[in-house]
Amino acid sequence: MATVELRFSALPEHVRTARLVAAAVARRAGVDESVLDEVRLAVGEACSRAVGLHQRGGIGGTVRVALTDQEKRFLIEVEDEAGPAAVPAAGAAEGVDPDEDTLGLAVITGLVEDLEVTNGADGGLIRMSWPVSVESVAV
């Protein structure tokens, strides 16, 4: 079970909340301060992409963000309900006309070493994880 799970209506105004919650939980889990900015940005990108997929498809529904404090890794999963869609090639932002989805994935790919982007019948799932420092102390 996720340490903290967040579900929000697929609307742009909630993405900031997801960013702030993810960064707060990551900090508490012992993710290094120096990468918290990356965590915040990567979660924001994943949620923005999910919201965008819903909006472009004219689909309501929710975005699920699961934040899991594993033993040595901090895992974040962002899942949408926008239905099956082709997963665009990541890291292709050099083109002359980068759309937001491509740029978003390029940012995530550039930031996160441990990343998995998959797509199921119900929607897409982005899984990413960061190391947790072992000497972190639960407060």
Add this chain to the structure above:
Amino acid sequence: MDLSLSTRSVGDRTVVEVGGEIDVYTAPKLREQLVELVNDGKYHLVVDMEGVDFLDSTGLGVLVGGLKRVRAHEGSLRLVCNQERILKIFRITGLTKVFPIHTSVDDAVSATD
């Protein structure tokens, strides 16, 4: 935090001072501002990002859109940014090659192509 925008003219350049967070929710306001300026005939823009706390790919997309608009009128769009965490996003996406990025508004305003 929300997005703050203010504009001023310096010679033939228009400086857009941006503050706060540029994300999927606030980026449309920046897009409207840039579109409005171009519609008003302001084709040489300097976007001052020193007050920006957060920028994501939606914001990048808006800046790229702004650049396309001014270039259609043989204009320019220069950025002012010294913040490493913001510059990193431009580097990751290869956009440092697309935008002239300056360390100060004075530098950007006096720059010529």
